[in-house]
Amino acid sequence: MLPQGVMQGLKPTLFVGLDMVDGFRPSPRKVDVAFLDRSLTCTYDQWDFDPGGKGLLPDQLKPPGFILAIDGPQGSAGSPGERMRKCEREGRTPGRSSYDFPPPNMPYSGFVVSSVQLFAALYQSGKFHLYGFPIEPTHQATLIEVYPGKAWVDLAKRVRILLTEKKQRLEGRRQRKRLLKATGVRLPSGSLPTHDQLDAALAALIAFLFAEGKTTQQGAPPFWDASKQVLREGFIIYP
Numbered sequence: 318m319l320p321q322g323v324m325q326g327l328k329p330t331l332f333v334g335l336d337m338v339d340g341f342r343p344s345p346r347k348v349d350v351a352f353l354d355r356s357l358t359c360t361y362d363q364w365d366f367d368p369g370g371k372g373l374l375p376d377q378l379k380p381p382g383f384i385l386a387i388d389g390p391q392g393s394a395g396s397p398g399e400r401m402r403k404c405e406r407e408g409r410t411p412g413r414s415s416y417d418f419p420p421p422n423m424p425y426s427g428f429v430v431s432s433v434q435l436f437a438a439l440y441q442s443g444k445f446h447l448y449g450f451p452i453e454p455t456h457q458a459t460l461i462e463v464y465p466g467k468a469w470v471d472l473a474k475r476v477r478i479l480l481t482e483k484k485q486r487l488e489g490r491r492q493r494k495r496l497l498k499a500t501g502v503r504l505p506s507g508s509l510p511t512h513d514q515l516d517a518a519l520a521a522l523i524a525f526l527f528a529e530g531k532t533t534q535q536g537a538p539p540f541w542d543a544s545k546q547v548l549r550e551g552f553i554i555y556p
Contacts, residue, residue, distance in 0.1 A: 329384045329459070329528050330355055333374065334520025336465075336513045337389030337435075339427035340366040351517035353525055358503045359518050361510070368434040370442065380446055381457045385439075386524040388516055389432030390414040391447065391462045392539055392548030404536025404553040408467050436460075437547050448527075449552050450539045461554045463523045465516040469493060471533075472519070472556045476500060484512040497522065526556050 332353040338345050347363035350373075364373055374385065394402050394416040401413035412425035414433060419426040439445040439460060448458035465484075473480045476499045482489035493515045497504060502522055504510065510518065526532050532554050539551035 329382055329524075331378065331383040332521045332524035332528070333383060333385045334463075334517040334522070334524060335364075335373075335385065335387045335389075336517040336520065337387060337428060337432045338366055339425075340368060340431035340434075341421070341427035349511070349513040349517045351514065351521040353502065353518070353521040355525075356503070357501045357522070357525065359497075359505060359521065361505065361514055361517070366431065366435075368431065369438045370435060373439075380444065380459045384459050384461065384524040384528055385445065386461050386463045386520040386527070386554070387432065387436070388463055388465055388520050389435070390429055391436040391460075391551040392433055393418070393542075393545075395537065395540070395550040402536065402550050404462075404551065407535040408464055408553055408555075410464050410466065410553075433547055436462075440541070440548060447539060447548070447551075448554070450541070450548075458527075461524060461527055462551055463520045463555070464553050465519050468519055468523060468555050469496070472496060472500065472522075475556060484515065490515060493519075523554055523556055527554055532556060 334351040336349045338348050345366055348366050350362045350364050352360045393414045397416050400415045405413050412429050414429050418430050440447050445460040446458050447460045469480060473496055478496050478499055480492050482492060484493060490509055490512055497518055534552045534554050536552040537550040539548050542549050
């Protein structure tokens with residue numbers, strides 16, 4: 318559900334964060350999605366994962382009015398034999414995208430393949446402009462990759478709030494809620510968000526900071542592999 322008052326214009330007015338799931342599980346959980354408007358008011362929704370991106374965003378959203386940030390790999394490694402992308406090596410991500418899709422018994426395999434397939438579908442749809450591809454400076458990106466594991470630490474240093482507990486723990490969730498509020502995010506009142514919702518909200522915040530030119534990045538420019546129908550390499554965006 319879109320926040321009220323979201324309008325289309327020359328600048329993005331809606332920032333969407335998506336907490337990726339393993340879409341190959343027999344009954345995958347719903348994908349948590351967070352929406353931020355320019356006042357940093359956050360609303361949550363859920364999406365039934367579809368590798369083609371069906372139903373992810375309302376049809377009325379048109380570029381450049383939004384930026385979608387996904388917590389998951391956008392592509393595979395760039396060279397045969399490579400076991401991970403440059404951005405994964407630099408950011409020490411737990412999920413790694415080898416040149417070929419990892420076998421089903423590998424840790425994070427379903428998560429990696431689901432995310433790479435989703436990014437490929439969004440890129441091919443023509444509705445999304447992936448950051449760094451094309452690389453012209455006039456290009457206005459509407460699709461980026463984020464990694465909350467490192468981003469939480471970077472953001473905590475930025476606002477000088479100490480994170481001492483893992484995000485799955487109750488106190489860890491409370492700390493991350495305080496961290497988001499310290500950056501100006503207005504979370505929904507009521508119950509404490511789940512760690513997946515908090516990751517989605519952080520992803521949306523990074524999308525906002527990206528639009529404001531207040532982010533960093535790691536990785537290498539993405540490119541399209543037509544023979545495998547996947548993107549390769551790519552940048553991870555951090556606060």
